[in-house]
Amino acid sequence: QQFIWTIETTYQLDNFLARASLADQLRLKTRLAEGRIDFGANYTNLHSGNCSEEQLHRLAYEAKRFGDALGFESRSAFLNDVPGFSRAIPRVLANSGVPFAILGPNGSFGGRPDIPLQDRPFWWQGSDGSRVLTWITYGSYAEGFVEWGLLNLNTANSKVPARLAEYDAAGYPYDAVMVARAFDDTFPNTGMTNLVNQWNSTHTSPKMKLATAGEFFDYITNKYGDVFPTYRGDASGAWEDVTAVTPASTAMVRQARSALPQLEALYTLSAIQFGLPYPATSLRRAWKQSLVFDEHSGGGVGWPGLLTKEEVEQENEDFVALAQECSDIVAQRTFAALENSAPQVVPNGEVGLVVFNPLRRSFRGVFEVDCGSSQAADMRLIDPSGGPDPIFRWLDASRSKLAIQVDLPAYGWRRWQVGSGGQTPPPPAWNPGYQISAGNRDLLLSPLDGTAVSLIDHNSGIDWLDQPDSHSFFGIESGFHMEVFFSQFDITNPSPVTVLVEDRAPLFRQAQVFTADGDLLREYRLFEDENRMDLRALMADSKLPFVEFADHSRHFGLTFPANLDLPTQLIVDGPDGFFIPGIHSLPGVTLSHFGTSTGGILRGASG
Numbered sequence: 001q002q003f004i005w006t007i008e009t010t011y012q013l014d015n016f017l018a019r020a021s022l023a024d025q026l027r028l029k030t031r032l033a034e035g036r037i038d039f040g041a042n043y044t045n046l047h048s049g050n051c052s053e054e055q056l057h058r059l060a061y062e063a064k065r066f067g068d069a070l071g072f073e074s075r076s077a078f079l080n081d082v083p084g085f086s087r088a089i090p091r092v093l094a095n096s097g098v099p100f101a102i103l104g105p106n107g108s109f110g111g112r113p114d115i116p117l118q119d120r121p122f123w124w125q126g127s128d129g130s131r132v133l134t135w136i137t138y139g140s141y142a143e144g145f146v147e148w149g150l151l152n153l154n155t156a157n158s159k160v161p162a163r164l165a166e167y168d169a170a171g172y173p174y175d176a177v178m179v180a181r182a183f184d185d186t187f188p189n190t191g192m193t194n195l196v197n198q199w200n201s202t203h204t205s206p207k208m209k210l211a212t213a214g215e216f217f218d219y220i221t222n223k224y225g226d227v228f229p230t231y232r233g234d235a236s237g238a239w240e241d242v243t244a245v246t247p248a249s250t251a252m253v254r255q256a257r258s259a260l261p262q263l264e265a266l267y268t269l270s271a272i273q274f275g276l277p278y279p280a281t282s283l284r285r286a287w288k289q290s291l292v293f294d295e296h297s298g299g300g301v302g303w304p305g306l307l308t309k310e311e312v313e314q315e316n317e318d319f320v321a322l323a324q325e326c327s328d329i330v331a332q333r334t335f336a337a338l339e340n341s342a343p344q345v346v347p348n349g350e351v352g353l354v355v356f357n358p359l360r361r362s363f364r365g366v367f368e369v370d371c372g373s374s375q376a377a378d379m380r381l382i383d384p385s386g387g388p389d390p391i392f393r394w395l396d397a398s399r400s401k402l403a404i405q406v407d408l409p410a411y412g413w414r415r416w417q418v419g420s421g422g423q424t425p426p427p428p429a430w431n432p433g434y435q436i437s438a439g440n441r442d443l444l445l446s447p448l449d450g451t452a453v454s455l456i457d458h459n460s461g462i463d464w465l466d467q468p469d470s471h472s473f474f475g476i477e478s479g480f481h482m483e484v485f486f487s488q489f490d491i492t493n494p495s496p497v498t499v500l501v502e503d504r505a506p507l508f509r510q511a512q513v514f515t516a517d518g519d520l521l522r523e524y525r526l527f528e529d530e531n532r533m534d535l536r537a538l539m540a541d542s543k544l545p546f547v548e549f550a551d552h553s554r555h556f557g558l559t560f561p562a563n564l565d566l567p568t569q570l571i572v573d574g575p576d577g578f579f580i581p582g583i584h585s586l587p588g589v590t591l592s593h594f595g596t597s598t599g600g601i602l603r604g605a606s607g
Contacts, residue, residue, distance in 0.1 A: 003193050004210040007039035008078045008182065010062045011292060014043075017066065025070075032072040038212040039063070040078040041098040043288065044295035048079075048086040049236025049574055049598065051294060054261045056088050056575045058287045060096035073097075076213040077132075080104035080141035080182060082296045083111035087234035087584065088576030090134075091126035100217045101134040104141025104180050111238020112136075114588020115231065117170035121178075121220065123230040127576055133217055133228065137180050138163065144181025144192075153198050164206065174224060178216045233586040234579050237572075245300035245481075245555065246316070249293070249323035256323075256330040257290045263334055265358035269411060270341040279336075282329050289326040293319060301481055345413050352417045353381060357408035364407045366507055366527075374398045380422030390416065393506040394427040403507055425505060430512070433501040438509045438526040443533065449493035450513030450522055451475045455533065462606070464563050471559040474522060474535055484555040492556070494521060508534075564604030571601040 007013050017025065031037040041063040048056060063074040077093055079085060083105035093101055101124060105112045115122060115136050124134040139147035149159030167177060181192055196208045211219075264283060270276040293299070299319035302312035342354050357363050377399065381390055392404035408414055434445045440458040445451065451472040455464040465473050470491075477489035498514045506528070513522040525534040537558055571578050572591070578601070581591035 002036060002210070003188075003190060004035075004212060005037050005188050006078070006182075006212060007037065008080060009040050009045060010043045010060075010066060010074070011288075011295070013039045013066055014062060014288075029070050029072070032070055035212065035215070038076065038214065039066075039072075039074055040076060041074040041093065041096065042077040042079060043291045045078075045080050045082055045297070046291065046294050047082055047084065047236075047240045047296055048089060049084050049234075049240045051086065051088075051575045052257050052261075053088070053575045053577075055257050055287065055290055055294070056086065056092055058291060059089075059092055060098055061284075062288070063098070064096065076100040076102060076217075078102050078104065078141075078182075078213070080180075081106045081184075082239055083107050084236035084238040084240060084589075085113070085234075085586075086236045086575050087127060087232070087579065088574065089126075090124045090132045091128050091130045091576065093132045094126065094130035099132055100213060101132045102178075102180065102213050103134060103136040104143075104182065105136070106140045108140075111235070111589055113231075113235045113586040115586070117167050118172050119229045119231075120172075121217070121228055123228050125230050125232045127232075127579075131230070133221070134231075135178050135213070135216075141180055141182045144179050145183060148179050148181075150179065150181050150192065150195060152195065153202070156195065156199060160206075173227075174220055176216065176220055178213065231586055233584050233589075234574065234576075234581070235586040235589040236574060237581070237591045238589070239296065246319065247556075249299065249320045252323040252327040253290050253293045256286060256326045259330050259334065260286060260290075262358040263330060263337060265411070266337050266341065266356055267333075269356075270337065270344070274341060274344040276340050276344075279333055282333060286326050286329040286333075289322045289329075293322045293326065345415060350417060352415055353404075354413060354415045355406060355408060356413055357410065359410060361410050362408060363410075364405075366403055366405045368395065368401060368403050371400050371402065374400050375402075375418075376420060377426065378420050378422050379424065380419045381416040382419045384415065384417055389422070391506050392424060394424070397427045399427060405507055428502040428505040428510075430500040430502050432499065433511075434499055436501050436509045436511050436524070436526055438528045439531075441526060441531075441533075443511065443524060443526050445499055445511060445513070445524070446472070447499065448497070449475070449495045450497040450499050451493060452524070457531075460606075462563065465561075466563045467561050469561040471561045473560055473562070474524075474537070475559045476537070476539070476556060477559055478554055478556045480554055484557075489557065497521065562602065564602055565606045567605055569603045571603065573599040573601070 007016075016028075020028070028037065032039075041060045043059055043062050046056070046059070060074075060077070067073050075098060077089075077098055077100070079089070079101065081104065085103060085105075089101065093099075103113070113136060117138075121133050121135045123131045125131040137143045144150040147159065148163055149155035149157075164177070193210060196210055199208045260283065267276070267278050267283075271278045298315050300316070302315070307315070345354050346352060353369065355367075379399075381392065381404070383389065390404050390406050392402050395401040395403055406414060434447055436443050442454070442456045442458070443452060444454045444456075446453050449472070452465055452474050454466065456462070457464065471477070472491070472493065476492050476494070478492045479489045483489070494515045496516055499511060500514070501511045502509060508525045508527040511524040512520060515521050519540055520538050522538075523536040527533070539556060569580065570591070571580055575598070585591075
């Protein structure tokens with residue numbers, strides 16, 4: 001047997017190529033051509049349920065780019081350790097030209113799909129009908145060491161027959177089994193090569209063969225044809241909540257990856273319409289940093305007893321640097337895009353507001369504008385095409401920020417001239433109070449802690465917050481690391497508080513909650529023309545209690561219990577769109593948490 005090695009992720013390959021000499025690159029190219037080395041098409045191992053749609057699309061981009069440079073086509077993706085897999089993955093891989101997926105979930109705490117032994121491999125089919133031939137490991141990505149005993153001849157003799165007997169008992173129909181022998185930070189070595197040679201020299205059957213995943217799939221499809229069962233569904237959510245232990249850096253990456261598709265659309269339209277340059281290198285860098293940050297291995301708390309305080313702090317510094325660079329690229333490129341493209345849209349000398357819609361559909365909604373300085377009390381926004389003035393309102397007493405309601409065309413621009421003679425009401429006054437009304441809804445807040453007590457919809461007669469749960473609506477709860485792991489929290493709402501409500505204003509009405517120190521803690525917005533309430537919480541890190549290193553971390557969360565008539569239904573908005581856990585899940589998986597970058601709908605029997 002010759003030495004064969006698989007580079008699990010393209011991120012590892014990326015780092016090698018950044019440092020390798022030309023001679024080393026040529027040696028790698030030769031080994032790839034010989035089939036002695038393979039690399040995974042996935043850039044990193046992601047908490048895929050947390051990914052944005054466009055971010056997950058980038059999973060195999062670098063594999064294609066490096067493959068073209070090395071004369072090699074990566075055909076397999078290795079999704080190891082994390083036990084959750086978004087149903088977007090088969091669509092993304094299949095449409096990236098990657099036919100095979102190997103799932104190596106760490107199912108120690110649940111979340112592992114339950115695919116019977118006799119149904120492996122199986123076609124994992126996406127919501128659009130695309131599919132990838134998929135193998136799920138027996139135990140985990142480390143099954144070769146743990147379950148099969150591929151450490152030495154003695155442990156292999158002990159465990160291999162027992163595993164094969166289980167396959168036989170299950171009715172496994174093929175004469176070959178894939179076994180993954182992988183582990184954290186494993187370095188290339190000849191241990192498995194020596195073990196295969198020892199095994200094959202002492203056993204007539206079965207024979208072991210060192211191979212790439214593609215070799216296994218080629219063998220089994222060539223011998224048996226397309227006889228594999230099809231499974232459809234999602235398996236994400238089991239470990240996604242662990243990303244929330246680094247809220248500041250996670251927020252930076254979330255905001256950046258949310259803005260990146262819009263930024264790409266803006267640059268694309270500017271390149272087509274105005275001939276402006278497209279910054280491909282820096283935008284690709286931002287996407288790659290987001291993929292590394294959302295990789296499952298680092299940041300947050302360290303493994304107890306395995307990392308020192310200094311090592312944990314270094315790891316966190318590294319991950320904060322990833323988030324900061326990703327955020328900085330987006331901020332810098334956004335400024336440059338607007339600075340270069342706006343003059344192409346606005347006539348010389350005109351002062352006004354320009355808005356771009358990056359969506360492929362028209363948009364109607366409310367958004368905020370920071371004008372940068374105080375504006376005239378009678379400011380008017382004038383449509384140069386003669387249309388009606390848009391509705392807007394001031395957000396601060398200095399009239400430097402406003403909220404505006406607009407209709408925007410798909411992939412298009414709107415502009416308004418700044419003039420005088422407008423009739424917009426002055427900035428609203430704030431007064432003590434605990435209730436705001438907008439449209440046909442009343443919101444009542446608690447005078448003790450400023451959490452929401454009731455939200456009455458007068459059209460339906462329903463109080464959406466009337467429920468017996470002990471959790472408060474928009475309340476703050478916290479717990480130490482292991483407590484949170486087992487869903488144990490303590491209510492930690494600051495009290496006393498001051499609640500202020502604003503006078504009626506166009507578009508929406510606001511209420512704000514301040515701590516005893518005068519810090520803004522919560523903000524509510526109740527909209528006039530939409531069945532909608534927006535919530536914002538601000539928790540200053542300087543106000544949070546210090547936690548000793550030995551206790552790892554204290555987690556803070558916000559709760560939103562609601563009055564929903566049973567039966568209720570949870571609909572999750574993941575990177576492949578909306579799905580219903582259970583109905584749209586792979587067998588044996590349950591939703592533990594849905595990701596920090598995704599949304600959800602809770603629907604009661606009343607609709």
